[in-house]
Ligand SMILES: NC(=O)c1ccc[n+]([C@@H]2O[C@H](COP(=O)([O-])OP(=O)(O)OC[C@H]3O[C@@H](n4cnc5c(N)ncnc54)[C@H](O)[C@@H]3O)[C@@H](O)[C@H]2O)c1
């Protein structure tokens with residue numbers, strides 16, 4: 001088993017990464033001295049596979065869980081669903097020491113995390129991420145929240161879980177396209193902070209695509225370490241944490257203009273990272289060889305590397321980029337790479353260069 005610790009003073013917690021971890025949930029919750037009553041929040045897909053064993057495990061360990069299943073999909077990150085969760089927590093009489101288990105991908109993690117952050121002004125939560133994206137990214141770091149009609153993640157809270165259990169077995173049931181989309185975040189960690197990891201992904205891509213447990217454990221573990229380190233240094237994104245947004249400025253805008261749902265997040269940021277690599281070449285002199293390695297790795301992972309836009313769509317892309325939360329005083333800022341493994345944030349990029357690379 002790999003363990004990674006997120007260092008945030010008295011809010012520090014552990015991420016455990018291994019196969020067969022679900023079985024340890026009861027013991028882990030007992031060790032954390034959590035209350036007896038609890039809620040499992042899951043969605044219709046993750047729930048179909050894992051709700052029953054998790055429920056039974058908690059009952060077997062002496063807890064009294066209520067199961068809350070929301071529809072699968074981004075639409076469940078809404079205040080309406082939050083409200084219905086609150087109602088079910090209240091009906092089950094959850095109290096301050098009670099806890100929430102988030103069992104699912106990033107949607108469930110963000111939703112359940114937000115419910116935990118706000119119910120009774122905050123009750124403990126345990127994250128059990130069941131998508132690759134959630135294991136390496138959304139379950140770690142305490143960003144929780146839901147969407148408004150006006151945009152994604154506009155309501156939320158920084159709220160750290162008490163424990164994260166990444167059971168690699170849960171990835172076995174993940175649809176292929178979702179798995180590959182998660183790899184876009186995995187590759188991102190190599191680019192932003194670990195050239196060795198990038199090389200390891202290049203060499204072991206076929207094992208990763210086969211979801212070989214040993215390779216997955218090493219790679220997921222390293223990604224969690226990087227995220228934990230960044231979050232430990234800059235929890236609320238006043239600086240360094242911005243590096244996690246490599247490829248996301250263009251990626252978010254692509255998701256936005258193409259209507260959420262056409263591209264999975266991982267696919268959009270794959271295009272975004274290839275574009276950011278090309279911009280990095282123009283602005284920071286990222287070696288051509290590195291740009292090629294980045295583009296090739298996304299392609300080999302079965303991810304899109306570019307998007308063709310007509311001029312009206314390109315205009316929309318710019319408008320969307322300017323609406324992004326990360327815009328500073330109306331100017332679009334980018335995370336750009338100097339080398340594979342080293343990035344700089346808050347980089348100004350002239351619009352004409354963005355036009356050149358988003359072709
Ligand atoms: N909080 C953060 O720091 C952070 C970071 C990145 C992304 N996010 C958020 O995460 C969300 C995306 O997360 P995601 O990609 O995990 O999407 P998701 O939660 O929608 O999961 C993808 C699909 O896989 C299904 N699924 C989940 N686990 C499964 C399993 N083990 N087997 C079979 N099917 C399974 C889900 O039901 C869904 O249909 C977005 O809302 C995004 O905003 C948050």
Ligand SMILES: [Zn+2]
Pocket residue numbers: 137185248265269
């Ligand atoms: Zn992302």
